[in-house]
Amino acid sequence: MHAVILAAGRGTRMGPLTETTPKPMLPVADAPLVEHVADAAVEAGADELVVTVGYGADRIREHFGETHRGVPVRYAVQQSQRGTADALAAAAAHLDGEFAVLNGDSLYRGADLERLFESTPRIGAYRVDDPSQYGVLTVDGDVVTDVQEKPADPATNLVNAGVYAFPAETVDLLDVPESDRGERELTDVVARVMARGDLGYAVLDEWMDVGRPWELLEANERRLPGRDAGSEAHTGRDGVHPDATIRGDVVVEEGATVGPGVVIEGPALLRTGCSVGPNAYVRGATLIGEGAHVGHAVEIKNSVLMADATVGHLSYVGDSVLGRSVNLGAGTNVANLRHDGDPVVATVKGERVSTGRRKFGAVLGPGVKTGIQTGINAGVTLSSGARTDPGEMVLRDR
Structure with missing residues (x-):
């Protein structure tokens, strides 16, 4: 057929x-x-x-x-x-x-x-x-x-x-x-x-x-860490520092590096050419794309980082999708929770729509760059090439 x-x-x-x-x-x-x-x-x-x-x-x-x-x-x-x-x-x-x-x-x-x-x-x-x-x-x-x-x-x-x-x-x-x-x-x-x-x-x-973007997150939650998880050919790479800690279903592809003090709790997939750490924390269903970089003391939780995305040191990204070549300045923090407990709302084709998720962070289009100490509210979408100023609080889409 x-x-x-x-x-x-x-x-x-x-x-x-x-x-x-x-x-x-x-x-x-x-x-x-x-x-x-x-x-x-x-x-x-x-x-x-x-x-x-x-x-x-x-x-x-x-x-x-x-x-x-x-x-x-x-x-x-x-x-x-x-x-x-x-x-x-x-x-x-x-x-x-x-x-x-x-x-x-x-x-x-x-x-x-x-x-x-x-x-x-x-x-x-x-x-x-x-x-x-x-x-x-x-x-x-x-x-x-x-x-x-x-x-x-x-x-x-x-x-x-x-x-x-x-x-x-x-x-x-x-x-x-x-x-x-x-x-x-x-x-x-x-x-x-x-x-x-x-x-x-x-x-x-x-x-x-x-x-929709939160469904891309769910798709990764269902399929991570990947089809070859656990095979000897995809774990225990030379690029994993001996002082790193890896727990659960984690795949580190050839050419990816994991620095000292890093903790990774699967399911997670680190694609070839990416780097994590030192002293970073990766947890939840997380994809670190080809050539992406997660810096010192960064926490990534349940997120997708596409190819060549960079999250600068001392930053937090949770339940978010980062497009290709995004660059987050040091100290950028993404909120992913409403204090009233309601599902996070996001914009789809100009309309505000419930994601159905209690936790959902931001959607950052290709080439977005943030200044240091930027804060991004839950459910915010930044369009391709958007910029933020140092110390800015981003509460609305742009």
Whole structure:
């Protein structure tokens, strides 16, 4: 079965993190998000991957090349972002026979997809506590009878996980009209498939849509320290100082250095070329990206530092996402907790949205630089290239 991975979108809900990096290429543990999707598809038995690309296409092509884990990879270009059905239509010329469709910005398990791929047509379903914010499936036994978007009174707690197994003839159903929001929707294709006959479903044990910065944190919480954690080839590197303390599931890649007095409590992944310490403290689910630097007496807690980010000495960063080449001046502190106990609120596409997290720090876009002794409030987003003055308290987005 061919597997189409939809990876053409920019990911505007990720805010400044995608100004220079397409969302499917954002880091989740030891691989970009889209590679985790490709892994799950291959583990489920896909014999060819077709990746639909658009924004940042060259980055994705360069990453995968012509094969992934021994499976051929081909590419289709979506010329403009006109919806998921349009993205699938761009890949239609590469399809021959039954095919699966996966979102390039979601987490799946290969075992779940293997069950989904057993027959067509089928839709992946996932059980949630509050289905009213999703496309909700109405089912009759093993058959889906309806899919309703964000219903006020959901018929079930099964939601559309955005992954499908389609018969070959589905390629003739892709020319759907634009929806009210001006996009050609894959859910309209699903409605056409249902009109032709029974649509089955498979309940997934794991699924996560990674659309917003705090969901990127959660994705790393689920996948860290990485797929090769614990192997002799990835631990006990020469770059770890004998006076450093490492506890739990921690991977230190070749070329990373850990200085004296450093304490690391996993799950954590230190990518090649990064440096930590001396006397730094890293805890929680933390990713230190390639070439990143964590200075003297810095504490990093449950955060993602992308490639070449620097956190100057005597700083604290908690539950935050730092984009590429961020540079925090000495004594920069990021708040990550509201004293009233309510979930932290952040901005997504101009709207204030609850993160659902009691602890959430800041989102710093690529190239942000802070002056010494900067304080950043919980839930603040700093856009690409933003600057702060020494001693400044940043209470609002900029």
